[in-house]
Amino acid sequence: MATPIKVTACDNELIIIASTPAGSSEICHISSGNNDPVSYAVNLGSVLPPGKYSLTLVGINWGGPSAFNVTVGSTPLTFSNPNAPVGVVWTQTVAVTV
Template identity: 60%
Template sequence: MTTSVNITKCDNELYVIATTGAGTSEICHITSGYFDPVAYQVKLNSILPAGSYDLTLIGINWGGPAAFSVNVGGKDYTYNNQSAPVGVVWTQTIQVKI
């Protein structure tokens, strides 16, 4: 059972969205840059009812390097690219249960 999302890198913009057959919920939207550290944690069970979800991570780059690091339920999902293009550079969908 997954209950937490912990974000430690966001260069430049990250969306976390939970989806079911009934619709979507935005869990968070973070913007940051210049390799500044990020420390954001949310417990999914505090904002979503129990059930199964597709949790989608969407990383957007504004130019130059891009880096994202997200831990979901103890598992790390990362993206690092020193010459990433502008726009959506990373997506990851994870099935979670709350």
């Protein structure tokens, strides 16, 4: 099954990891800032074998505003905070089937 991931905002650092009880795989690690445009897309079926995964998104802020825009399949996952603290500011885990 095709499960597309699209990232359209990353201020400042986004890590996406697919995990199972047998281990994990990093899907992407994006660093950006200053509201610069981001355009990243991947089909999970092209980088993972078929199966059920927990897809964990981790958003890290380096200072100032922070924003993340990710679509998994047809589900938008977003975070925005103009006064975000430094460090991990957003985590989200969703179940996906590849």
